[in-house]
Amino acid sequence: MKVITTKGVVKIYNPDKIPVKALNGVDLEITEGEFTAIVGPSGSGKTTLLNVIGGLDRPDEGDVEVGGHDIDAMSDNQLIDFRKEHIGFVFQAYNLIPVLTARENVEFVMLLQNRPKKERRERAEELLRAVGLEDKMDKRPSELSGGQQQRVAVARALAPKPDFILADEPTANLDSKSTANLLDIMARLNEEEKITFVFSTHDQRVIDRARRVVTLVDGKVATDEVREGKV
């Protein structure tokens, strides 16, 4: 089942001054259960593509369908609700809420979904256990290592039971051991729970484990390689 479809997506920054075409007609389809890496040199449009797919930015041309919904047709508030229900985000800089504990960070999005307290707590604990942080649940981000924070971010992204997870350079700030650990967790979630992951990355360690590698060059899909047996 297709979860993401982009058709002729164009995104232009500074259209009135010095226009920069960050995306120049991207056609892409992502199906359920994929473990896809979007790669390419700096400025190729990886992050912009993720932002457009995630409804954080709107394309200037083209269509973006997520789970069968035309997200470009949604209002700002509808998009916020849509993201909350259907998309999980993992950012390069973890972006946890510094004043909340690991458990509260994971609970946060579910709180925004108005889920019952008991359900929030149980799911947060289950997810933190799944990412190997059962003993760090009551720690604040400042008390966790970079790798641990990123695992909390993955748990947070999974909390609302999204259709897929968008991860923008998730390993960029991690050492080798933490990267391997994080990738193991995401691979396991992908295999066992069929969660779809889409990464933008430069990191060869991530690329090596991806089942599909989409290469962007100058805002266009240059290659799209599906590899068997990875992850």
Added chain:
Amino acid sequence: MLFRLAWRNIWRNKRRTAITAASILFAVLFATFMESIQKGAWDHMINSVVNYYYGYVQVHEKGYWDEQTIDKAFPLADSLKQLEEKVPEIRKVLPRIESFALASTGEHTSGVMVVGIDPARENAMTNLQGRISNGKYLEDSEEAALVAEGVAENLGLSVGDTIVLISQGYHGVNAAGKYPIKGTVNFGSPELNKQMVYLTLPVAQYFYGATGLVTSLALQLDEQDDIRPVLRALHTELDTSAYEVMDWKDMLPDLVEAKTVDSAGNVIVYFILYLIIAFGIFGTILMMSKEREYEFGVLISVGMHRWQLGLTVWMEIIMLGLLGAFAGILASIPLVYYFYVNPLRFSGDYAAAMEKFGFEAIFPANFEAHIFLLQALLVFIITAILALYPLVKVRRLKPVEAMRA
């Protein structure tokens, strides 16, 4: 959760919180101090003037104030004497008979105001005895006079000399009398100094041919706040078709106007003060909003609605506002209390100039709870309004741009 998030955010950057709370604290402190000194100075000034002679409230025969003549004297009925028993806020009733006369000695003549008083009651309110510069104070029914220093100087009189008074008494009666000078009194006000002559009440009544009559009853009250209940009570107790009841504001419109003009001037000063305060607080809010733009972008990205984020930030600032305002009240109390107990005292030319107008150059602070609360509330309202800025910021925020910043 939003409240918890707001509360924890306050303590996340303690230095920022301290700066914001301190700017609110100092705002409350300055505004409270200014207001308490200004109000205290005016209260003191009004108390001085009112207690100097007029009293907070006076009762006259209807129409006396517009046409101040001895012919408007009225009998001092028992019901009037008993006012201090009937109305608890009235501490003392001071009966007076007042009119103008010519005072002379030898070849000198001068226009004076001859006032008949009850010496003990008069002293209780105006501290007349404390103003004796030479000689002694009057005793009940004594046939003697107290003269203001200016009068004594004009007529070349001193204690022990005799002053001759001539006037037109009640309903055209010839009024004439001579009285030994028992003492001289000094008034700060030049107006009073050059015209006041005091006799005891029965002696003045006899002089004016108005036995048993008075022209006014000055009422001594404990405090200004008692004026309103006293006026209400007097309108019930007295026949208002026969008597007029006036408070100090009716009798001293010039003083009221001076206070109004001064307050109007202070509006500008307060405006500037609040403007400085507002800019100080706004600076910290601006800094906080800018600093957290990235975080705001993330929160919107993960599904937080703008109104939820705006409400969280607004609650943070409101809590800071409450904290700062409360701390401001606590900090103001000892400062204002110090100047309430140890008033600012001016000396030199400024003090001399004030004393000429009958005012002591003393500026005590007003130590009343409502000043603290009002100023804290005003600063809090300013903070609450300024706290709307992050809401505008959040409303316009584009998450991608915020996270790229």
